[in-house]
Amino acid sequence: MSLVPVPAHVETSPGELPITSSFSVAIDGYQEPRLDRAVERLERQIARQTGLPMRIGRGDTATATLIIRCDHASKPVQDVDEDESYDLEVRPDKASLTAPNPLGALHGLATFSQLISVTPGGFAAPAVRIHDAPRFPWRGLMIDVARHFMPVDVLKRNLDGMAAVKLNVFHWHLSDYQGFRMESKKFPKLQEMGSDSNYYTQEGAKDLIAYARDRGIMVVPEFDVPGHATSWFVGYPQLASAPGPYRIERRWGIFDPALDPTRKSTYSFLDGLVGEMSKLFPAPYFHMGGDEVNGKQWDSNREIQSFMQAHAIKDNHALQAYFVAHMEEIVSKHHKILIGWDEVLSPSLPASVIVQSWRGQSALADAANLGHRGLLSYGYYLDLMHHADEHYSVDPMSEATASLSPEKKKLILGGEACMWTEYVTAENLDSRLWPRTAVIAERLWSSQDVRDIDSMYRRIGRINWELELLGLTHRTSMDAMLRRIAGQDDVNSLWVLAQTVEPVREYDREVLATQRDALNSGAALNRLVDAIPPESKSSREFAHLVERYIASDFRDATTEKYIRAQVTTWAENDARLQPVLAGSFVLKEDAILSTNLASIANIALEALNYAHSNQIPAADWVAEATRTLEDAKKPQDDLVLVVAQPVEVLVQAVSKAKP
């Protein structure tokens, strides 16, 4: 079994349910068209998982392989207080899925398809009893479609991915400095002048919302105010705190423009827009952003300054609180609950407002102590290129939140993975989201004590493949990108290098980009750094080999052989790869990485020889090797040669070995 997320209770028993072409699903009890569509999706997915021809459509309760029973309907509009539990029993002759409502049944179907695998006897699901329910009610994914626009079909396939790992909130970051991406019929200049024609029609949004609803996902829109709104001001400069004209922002960063929070007209505009969008989006939540206002436009606007004096608003933080209070009124008027990033928090903030924290557990604890529900996104920023295990280790109920009172703990709703898209396009979005989003999904669904990293990485293999079958391109797109980068069909030697490097982490790319003057939305994202995954599987596996070899006191001959084979491949790759690198301007800067890979591979070979012959290398060899390795670790073309680290571990171990 290889389930992601791990269910709450699993009880296995002997035997298995064969999955053949005569597999069918029946629906008993409460029925609705959404369940029928879910059954058809399951059948299509099983067809893809097995290659068996499947009859698509609902089967007969008397003969069906799997019977679904729901007690009653879900809420007409999905909310986070719904029962998402399900019970799945697989026996050698039949399977049954029971759930209070279709939402739970959808989760159970996701589990069922993950149970199926090939066996020596055929395709089968193991006999098992599962009782499952999520740990947190809010398990979200935010995608920023403002910095780079993502077409509806790209979002849809990612909604499929979300449903596969039981995420239930799609947080749609629809506006920012660089674009306003949703059609407004009331204020059409928002998209007409603020989107470079890259926006969603309301028709498209409705379609996406229905698609998400079918998959047990609520869609929460975010329109970021009062900062992050330059794109609004292109069409409506009167909203800003400084006179226009404005242009769509092309750079990345934090910028001065902000809504003028002192004018009535600002709020009547927002009332109109929130009203329009509240009708379009059925979810009971409305995200207003509220982050990163630098206050400069407010400081230099005399009218704003005198307004603040007149109203005893002592600083920009108080002015922001004043704005948020008005937003809350507007959003409440339209029957929605306001959500904002950390910065919306102030002592006067109405308790109903939900705080989404990029700052961390202590900010969430502070909010909870003021009575606010909270969502953790700190530690779940996928754009920072962290490894899966790092995200996995972050828990919404840890550190400051862990010591909240039981009552206050209930206010921690869960969390959201966040994908900011400065360096992400429709082409590589999937590879930035997956499989790491699945790991965060498990953190939010499964018990807190589910934290075995080896198990998590093992199960990622299966979910990777499942996501591929759902149409996600997180692995397949890399091949096409590498061919483009290399300008040739044979990319074997480029693959070897690509598997040893990782993108720089945190905000290092922004720092390096400033140096190369490519810090803008028009820059091509077509280099090696954009094609490779955030995490090198080869490097992780190589590090394990090195660990195992050292732990054996250099006696494990099989492991030594594997290490030798790997580093020999690296050492020999440079000669083959350099002509490829020379032929492509995109790869020019990577030549040194390839050379470095050969150098450190040769160091590893020498280290192996020392270890193999029970010799300790001379101090100057160690010093020279260490210098080379340190040098090889420096970022180059936004890439880091991550296999240098385990080679260094090997060198250090060899230099200290007892002969």
Place this chain on the structure above:
Amino acid sequence: MSLVPVPAHVETSPGELPITSSFSVAIDGYQEPRLDRAVERLERQIARQTGLPMRIGRGDTATATLIIRCDHASKPVQDVDEDESYDLEVRPDKASLTAPNPLGALHGLATFSQLISVTPGGFAAPAVRIHDAPRFPWRGLMIDVARHFMPVDVLKRNLDGMAAVKLNVFHWHLSDYQGFRMESKKFPKLQEMGSDSNYYTQEGAKDLIAYARDRGIMVVPEFDVPGHATSWFVGYPQLASAPGPYRIERRWGIFDPALDPTRKSTYSFLDGLVGEMSKLFPAPYFHMGGDEVNGKQWDSNREIQSFMQAHAIKDNHALQAYFVAHMEEIVSKHHKILIGWDEVLSPSLPASVIVQSWRGQSALADAANLGHRGLLSYGYYLDLMHHADEHYSVDPMSEATASLSPEKKKLILGGEACMWTEYVTAENLDSRLWPRTAVIAERLWSSQDVRDIDSMYRRIGRINWELELLGLTHRTSMDAMLRRIAGQDDVNSLWVLAQTVEPVREYDREVLATQRDALNSGAALNRLVDAIPPESKSSREFAHLVERYIASDFRDATTEKYIRAQVTTWAENDARLQPVLAGSFVLKEDAILSTNLASIANIALEALNYAHSNQIPAADWVAEATRTLEDAKKPQDDLVLVVAQPVEVLVQAVSKAKP
């Protein structure tokens, strides 16, 4: 440059046109919306080819990088007598594409995007003057959607592939024993009872036809009569020559049911259907099939026999001619030109009828001598799993057709690649079509003397990648299939085996399937044979290495090293792969292939050692090795271990070497 198909005239000059984000296309002269859509497709394709952000939409003639000029419109309905020529000039500062009509311009745009590649200085198209026009006016691809249904989106992406290699006819084989796939509003029981609900709506067909038209492709429907029509008789048994009831045929093969050609009611039904379909399909051609009537139902029907006597119809061949003559009248009445397979030919056949030949050039020559236009499909049957170079060597104007008079030669319109889908589903259709269809496309477009096989295989790499960018899954789907087959994410060792085998050829799968009793449309196509491509690139490359090594009298040390590395991988693979094979029922029968691969690899290693040390092996070693190799060549699980052949070549050469 890596163009497929090779243009008629290419004149290169120094320099290149840089392709950057500011690339744009303008349209001068004759304009129509189809051209605008083609420009947008080009821009999107260039964006995928380069990863550059592109402005989508028509640019300004004053500043555009590429200017398109057409003289006049194409025909409102595409036909094969249109001028498809174009002239493309790329200079270091600008490019211009001129064509008599949009059809030529579409071909020119396909060429332009193939010119772009990565260079040491950036993305660029080389400076070049191309004058191009096709050798044959009819360059088609037939897809059988009756034996396995192919959804519209699967067909659409293959139309994109066709347009990329300048194919201009999509021959849609819409009905057969196993299914009637087109909605008829006049005779709805055709699809309702004859398709298992897998059929195209007329709306869907119109959409596909428009999609094809946008890409310069004419859609020709085929409704196969009087044989191959069992699916019609499920709803309309009165059409058959024996009483029903009938069921949709589930087996593969040739079956008895045939339309009754003696009844008026048959023709009034056909008149109704042809009339309805002639309105739906604007193309001036209508394909009636007409192949493989075994005549058994006719022989055993007394009324048919007495009809034949009464009308002096002396045998079934004459009865078929009688039927075809009636079909021709009906089709003519609806303003279409009849096409049929070889079997429609008879001396009395009206000259307007086009003959499509699966029999070969001499059948085409016979038809031409009777005044018929003809299409070659013999040699282009993609389901037979031939290699690309075999298809490449077949020319419509060779053998019997080469000696036709110049006048008669004009009757040879071109040819069609044919994809019969007994063993093809939507999942592996792309990998069965591509890249081999591109090779046939080149045969039909390019000059007859374009026949360098090495050049063809080299250029296939580029077209493979281009097809991938267009959304075709001929390579990417294999990975997901291998993971399903192996039941695990790491399929490296399965890949090693998969690259050394090919599917059995010709109709061997049918022969072997009969033995295993899986000769039917319900059988799962989910084994290794269904995942791998028809042609092993590894095997071809390995055979080249062996040739080169032998040609050097075993002195080429580099080649020896490559051969040794390759066969060592094969020799060592079995131990890793056997546990994988044991875990999956789908792979059980392949265990012997893996063992055989190890055996022949060890033979190759021994042969290398003899060669390396200038020794001639003993006769009994050669005999034993040859026995093992012959054994390893036997089909297993519908697969052939094709690398056994070059190993045998090596063994033979070593055994004859002069020491």
